[in-house]
């Protein structure tokens with residue numbers, strides 16, 4: 512196993528590169544929290560606004576985990592409709608609207624990947640990743656937003672094992688047991704690296720809740 | 722799982738990197754441990770920021786489909802009105818995990834889950850190692866009747882990964898069998914499960930020749946029966 516990145520970092524040739532889409536600068540972006548509150552009251556126009564704000568990251572995240580554009584489109588649709596359906600359950604005291612949406616998206620994508628078990632689908636996903644742009648290139652293309660620059664900078668500030676554990680789990684959809692196997696580290700070490708790596712990310716990004 | 726161990730799972734939980742049984746255990750823990758509940762809320766918010774680096778243009782037709790579907794989709798009320806379940810701990814996060822939690826495996830089933838998981842890990846690890854090797858090359862060939870056979874070869878790993886993808890599923894009495902063919906002499910390279918049109922096999926060694934696929938009685942044959950459904954030259 513290469514140790515230089517996440518599950519998508521295999522170098523490969525051919526295949527279209529991931530296209531990162533510049534999203535609206537944070538300063539003048541409509542507020543996702545306000546939009547989601549309006550969506551909870553049944554406001555379809557607010558939902559369209561929320562779609563424009565968050566769909567590129569919902570789709571991008573799901574595609575990154577699933578490695579399959581067709582499945583990603585299907586799952587992204589499920590996620591976005593689920594956001595509409597359950598908007599009233601969003602609780603701002605527990606985090607931001609964007610992270611609520613991305614959490615649903617990630618959970619769905621990971622459930623889909625795990626359901627594939629060890630079958631051909633899972634290998635196809637892994638294999639497809641070899642045709643994708645290496646991780647750093649993706650990040651390089653996605654630096655138009657301040658937040659993206661921050662995420663990249665903060666990921667780079669982690670130790671190699673912290674970064675590897677976090678990116679394999681989050682972008683690769685692997686359990687920590689699988690991550691331990693893939694990187695050849697002990698289970699308690701991987702657990703710890705995930706936690707202290709995220710704590711370091713949290714402090715680096717200045718995340719606070721409530 | 723001991724109480725000391727379980728706090729350490731906060732990071733893996735925030736990354737969705739626990740299996741169903743562990744996630745259920747950790748969520749029970751969250752209801753009782755305020756420190757973990759606070760930490761997990763922040764770590765989930767942090768993990769979600771990783772989505773920022775993945776932004777990609779959704780297919781243009783997705784927007785219209787989603788906006789049309791919501792006009793037909795009834796919204797639900799706040800969770801407190803929906804179920805009597807406790808909202809202690811990290812409310813929305815607990816809810817987000819709830820889709821799976823609804824199907825959480827009974828503890829009695831956890832032994833079985835573990836075995837499956839371990840096999841999957843072993844296979845995923847070895848297969849991944851070949852696919853991720855810097856020198857991995859892939860060769861593909863279409864199969865007669867549909868689907869394709871792909872072979873990844875890593876000289877540095879001295880192994881190959883063979884994938885049968887979308888071949889016609891045989892009946893329960895038959896299975897696809899793989900053969901190394903060298904100097905016109907076939908050697909058994911493994912048999913898929915009966916009735917399986919998809920499968921992955923890890924093959925040790927990288928000697929040359931070609932790889933062929935035939936349809937055989939379930940369990941495999943000692944020599945291949947014509948026709949060869951696919952032949953992949955091995956570099």
Ligand SMILES: [Zn+2]
Nearest residue numbers: 728754756757
């Ligand atoms: Zn705790």
